[in-house]
Amino acid sequence: EPEVTQTPSHQVTQMGQEVILRCVPISNHLYFYWYRQILGQKVEFLVSFYNNEISEKSEIFDDQFSVERPDGSNFTLKIRSTKLEDSAMYFCASSSGTSGLEEQFFGPGTRLTVL
Amino acid sequence: DQQVKQNSPSLSVQEGRISILNCDYTNSMFDYFLWYKKYPAEGPTFLISISSIKDKNEDGRFTVFLNKSAKHLSLHIVPSQPGDSAVYFCAASAPGTSYGKLTFGQGTILTVHP
Numbered sequence: 001e002p003e004v005t006q007t008p009s010h011q012v013t014q015m016g017q018e019v020i021l022r023c024v025p026i027s028n029h030l031y032f033y034w035y036r037q038i039l040g041q042k043v044e045f046l047v048s049f050y051n052n053e054i055s056e057k058s059e060i061f062d063d064q065f066s067v068e069r070p071d072g073s074n075f076t077l078k079i080r081s082t083k084l085e086d087s088a089m090y091f092c093a094s095s096s097g098t099s100g101l102e103e104q105f106f107g108p109g110t111r112l113t114v115l
Numbered sequence: 116d117q118q119v120k121q122n123s124p125s126l127s128v129q130e131g132r133i134s135i136l137n138c139d140y141t142n143s144m145f146d147y148f149l150w151y152k153k154y155p156a157e158g159p160t161f162l163i164s165i166s167s168i169k170d171k172n173e174d175g176r177f178t179v180f181l182n183k184s185a186k187h188l189s190l191h192i193v194p195s196q197p198g199d200s201a202v203y204f205c206a207a208s209a210p211g212t213s214y215g216k217l218t219f220g221q222g223t224i225l226t227v228h229p
Contacts, residue, residue: 004158006158031215033215033216033217035217041221042203042205042219042220042221042222043159043217043219044219045217045218048215048216055215056215056216058216063132066188091158091159093158095215097215102147103149103161103164104161104215104217105156105161106151106159106160106161108156108157109156109157109158109160
């Protein structure tokens with residue numbers, strides 16, 4: 001069964017450093033998302049991406065964040081200068097997106113720890 | 116942001132009995148609702164969904180009920196099995212206005228005892 005994959009599973013970084021989180025969505029999906037879950041809190045939407053551009057972003061997704069689909073398979077989230085409060089689980093998701101009423105399939109997540 | 120609320124942090128059920136997980140929402144623009152299950156160290160796994168034109172959707176042991184007037188939905192699992200023990204998240208989206216963005220509840224920890 002096709003699945004969303006994410007690497008690395010755990011990333012530890014120093015405050016102020018740049019990190020890139022990587023995702024490989026399901027191959028025939030058209031819509032891609034990033035969510036995050038801070039420990040003990042809700043899963044929060046960060047950004048959606050379609051047709052090589054951002055379709056929506058949340059207030060959390062400020063200038064420190066960027067997304068890219070550098071090739072036909074990868075989808076990346078970059079945080080330019082990490083802060084302590086960026087420590088969270090980051091989930092990538094994808095959907096086929098043909099009608100707007102499709103479930104999103106989530107990857108296993110990357111645990112980001114900012115020291 | 117309390118647009119989707121799951122007021123019960125946890126639920127404990129005996130194997131074979133029914134589990135009922137509840138979710139309330141406030142945003143009347145939501146018209147598509149989903150339930151996800153999450154195990155520790157894994158991403159959310161899609162369980163079942165319902166669009167606002169329906170009031171019930173069933174898939175095997177899982178049934179979701181939607182009461183639009185009360186802005187309430189529930190997930191019924193019957194019979195419950197120990198393998199169902201996980202965190203259950205309710206999520207909602209408004210495809211017409213916010214394509215694909217899911218708003219999640221806080222989650223309910225379900226424990227099914229053998």
